[in-house]
Structure formats: C-alpha cells, structure tokens
Amino acid sequence: MTASVRVAGTDIAFDCGPDETVLDAAERAGYLLPYSCRKGVCTTCAAGLVDGTARQSGRGLVEAPSEDLLLCRATACSSLEIAPASVTRGEPPSRRTMTATVHKITRPAPDVAVLVLRYPIGKRVRFRAGQYLTVRLPDGDTRNYSMANPPHRNDGVLLHVRGVPGGRFSEQVVSGLRRGDELTVELPFGGFTVDAVSSRPIVLLVTGTGFAPAKSIIEDLIQRRDGRPVHLYWGARTSSDLYLADLPSRWASRYPWFRFTPVLSEPDARWSGRTGPVHRAVVDDHPELSDREVFACGNPAMTDAARSDLLAAGLPPERFHCDAFVPSGLGDQLEPAAHQ
Ligand SMILES: Cc1cc2nc3c(=O)[nH]c(=O)nc-3n(C[C@H](O)[C@H](O)[C@H](O)COP(=O)(O)OP(=O)(O)OC[C@H]3O[C@@H](n4cnc5c(N)ncnc54)[C@H](O)[C@@H]3O)c2cc1C
Numbered sequence: 001m002t003a004s005v006r007v008a009g010t011d012i013a014f015d016c017g018p019d020e021t022v023l024d025a026a027e028r029a030g031y032l033l034p035y036s037c038r039k040g041v042c043t044t045c046a047a048g049l050v051d052g053t054a055r056q057s058g059r060g061l062v063e064a065p066s067e068d069l070l071l072c073r074a075t076a077c078s079s080l081e082i083a084p085a086s087v088t089r090g091e092p093p094s095r096r097t098m099t100a101t102v103h104k105i106t107r108p109a110p111d112v113a114v115l116v117l118r119y120p121i122g123k124r125v126r127f128r129a130g131q132y133l134t135v136r137l138p139d140g141d142t143r144n145y146s147m148a149n150p151p152h153r154n155d156g157v158l159l160h161v162r163g164v165p166g167g168r169f170s171e172q173v174v175s176g177l178r179r180g181d182e183l184t185v186e187l188p189f190g191g192f193t194v195d196a197v198s199s200r201p202i203v204l205l206v207t208g209t210g211f212a213p214a215k216s217i218i219e220d221l222i223q224r225r226d227g228r229p230v231h232l233y234w235g236a237r238t239s240s241d242l243y244l245a246d247l248p249s250r251w252a253s254r255y256p257w258f259r260f261t262p263v264l265s266e267p268d269a270r271w272s273g274r275t276g277p278v279h280r281a282v283v284d285d286h287p288e289l290s291d292r293e294v295f296a297c298g299n300p301a302m303t304d305a306a307r308s309d310l311l312a313a314g315l316p317p318e319r320f321h322c323d324a325f326v327p328s329g330l331g332d333q334l335e336p337a338a339h340q
C-alpha cells in the first residue's frame with residue numbers, strides 16, 4: 001500500500017511505495033532532500049518525524065515525535081509528516097547502471113589505487129563534479145566512490161580507492177583487477193556539488209582520497225573558466241600520503257585564483273610546510289569565514305571536527321558541504337515495509 005508523506009511547514013506532499021525509502025520516494029517525486037552515504041551511516045539525511053510511524057532498517061519501528069529518522073533507511077508504515085533539514089524542488093535524478101571495463105590501474109601510493117574505467121563505445125553518463133557512484137559487489141552489496149574525473153570527460157570514470165585493511169572492495173576486489181575486467185556501476189549520486197551561479201570563494205578541505213571529488217570540482221571550474229577564488233587544503237599523515245600533490249601544485253602555479261596548502265599531521269624532519277589537523281589550518285588562515293563555501297571530504301573524524309570548529313568560527317551551517325567517507329559496506333538490507 002502506498003502512503004502519503006507531507007513535509008512540515010510546506011505544501012509539499014508525495015507518495016511513498018511499500019518498498020521505497022522516503023528518500024527515494026521524495027526523489028522520484030522531484031524533491032531533493034539532503035543525503036550523502038545512503039547507507040544509514042553518515043546521518044546527513046536525518047529528519048524529524050512529526051506525525052506517523054516509520055520503519056528504519058536496523059532500528060525497527062519509529063513513532064512520532066522523533067528527531068532523527070534516517071530517511072535513506074526509512075519506509076512508511078502510515079501517512080507521515082517529516083521535517084527534513086531542507087527540501088528543494090528539482091528534476092528526479094536520471095541514474096544509469098553501466099558495465100564499465102577496467103582500462104588502467106596505477107598506484108600513486110602503496111595504499112591508493114587509481115582506476116580508469118571505460119563505458120562501452122559511444123556511451124556517456126552525465127554527472128556533476130563532486131558526485132559519486134556505487135560499485136556492485138558479486139553478492140549485490142555496493143560501495144560508494146567519488147568520481148575524480150570532471151563531468152566533461154564522461155565516457156568513463158576515474159576513481160581513487162584507498163585500500164582499507166581487509167576491505168572487500170578496496171583490497172580484495174581491487175588487488176585482483178586486471179585490464180579488461182568488468183565492474184557494474186550506478187551513477188550519479190550525491191549533493192557534494194558547487195553552485196554554478198554563486199561567486200563565493202570556495203575552500204576545499206580534504207584528507208586522503210577525499211582529493212578525488214576535489215579534483216573533479218577544480219578541473220570542472222578550470223574547464224568552465226569560472227575564476228572564483230579556490231583554496232584547497234589537503235591533509236595527510238605524511239608527505240607520501242599526498243599521492244598526487246604535483247597536480248594541485250601545478251594548478252597553483254598556473255591559475256592565479258587557485259591556492260594549495262598541504263598539511264601534515266605526522267611530518268618527518270624534512271617537511272617545512274604546514275602541520276597539525278588540516279581543518280585548523282583553515283580556521284587559522286580564514287578568520288572571516290562568513291562569505292565562504294566550504295567543502296569537506298574524506299575521513300569522518302576530520303569532517304566532524306571541521307564542521308564543529310568552522311561553524312564555531314562563523315561559517316553559516318548551510319555553507320558547510322560534506323561527504324564523509326564513512327564505511328559504505330555497512331548498509332543492511334531494507335526491511336519490508338508494513339503499511340497499515
Ligand atoms: C559518499 C561516499 C563516497 C566515498 N568515496 C570514496 C572514494 O572516492 N575513495 C575511497 O577510497 N573511499 C570512498 N568512500 C569509502 C568507500 O565507499 C568504502 O567504504 C571503502 O573503500 C571501504 O570499502 P571496502 O569494501 O574495501 O571495505 P569493507 O569490506 O566495507 O570494510 C572492511 C572493514 O574496514 C572498515 N572500514 C571500511 N571503510 C573504512 C574507512 N574508511 N576507515 C576505516 N575503516 C573502514 C569496515 O568497518 C570493516 O570493518 C566513500 C564513501 C562514501 C559514503
């Protein structure tokens with residue numbers, strides 16, 4: 001049975017099918033709600049439940065009032081009234097599932113693999129800089145990886161995958177991949193994207209392979225001759241973890257609007273650059289944050305600390321954009337909905 005979902009304080013309402021998450025139903029109806037992992041881990045999609053009963057997988061029945069219903073994991077058991085952090089009207093996303101062929105694998109650092117995947121000849125998939133795809137594992141589970149290529153290069157994808165010890169995809173699958181192997185991917189997902197009409201200066205704050213979506217965003221700004229000021233901070237433990245640092249260094253020497261600050265938390269004696277937690281360098285360099293858009297991506301501990309310290313330093317909450325690389329293999333299967 002289909003249930004009706006109303007958005008509190010608006011005239012927005014949409015139908016939610018029995019096996020649909022509230023997030024999926026909203027998208028299908030053309031309403032964009034905040035989300036990141038879609039796996040019930042990052043809490044970006046948390047919304048108030050003002051009225052009704054929902055079922056959240058891994059948590060069971062949730063009855064109103066509740067502050068923290070995860071819409072990416074919630075199905076409707078009755079008509080619902082929800083209070084998400086934001087809602088905007090938009091086109092329902094046109095996602096595609098593609099068979100992509102491994103064209104090339106390089107290892108710019110011992111624990112980072114760069115995968116070049118190509119679609120079948122003549123196929124292209126549109127996406128926005130900063131978005132991610134899902135890779136399907138043999139048992140149907142999925143993992144999220146951000147596109148590192150800019151959107152105008154859309155006949156395939158470039159992924160930066162950091163090896164997690166014991167990781168099913170990042171170690172077990174990636175170590176066995178060879179040129180010509182096939183992977184099933186679905187894209188695009190995510191709202192970690194730059195507003196093309198804004199001219200506010202951008203601060204990109206990344207750790208590890210969080211550089212991947214930053215690279216896509218910067219190469220897109222270059223392609224579009226955008227010209228707004230962009231400052232990239234790339235945090236890592238040691239200089240060898242900055243696996244493609246030559247690239248942002250080249251951008252910095254070529255484009256006057258671009259600055260690059262690498263920051264190490266465990267530097268060796270030869271390092272003469274910035275040290276400490278990467279988000280603290282942003283706070284130190286930008287005492288006036290109120291006119292900036294900040295995009296933080298990578299280690300969840302960094303994105304959490306950055307959110308807390310940057311908001312305390314005056315950054316308006318709506319200008320803090322975040323894709324925390326939470327483990328994306330923890331998503332349990334959705335429990336079947338029990339509409340009443
Ligand atoms: C929106 C989004 C975008 C992402 N983009 C990227 C990307 O561009 N590049 C990239 O390298 N990763 C990215 N990730 C993380 C990625 O999706 C996987 O979670 C990660 O690669 C581990 O998958 P796995 O199958 O190898 O490990 P799993 O088999 O899922 O996990 C193995 C073990 O490692 C733990 N674990 C998993 N991930 C981590 C972690 N990050 N840190 C510490 N322990 C962990 C698990 O809890 C488990 O115990 C992204 C995540 C999200 C949510």
Ligand code: FES
Nearest residue numbers: 036038041043072
């Ligand atoms: S998007 Fe729902 S918890 Fe991450």
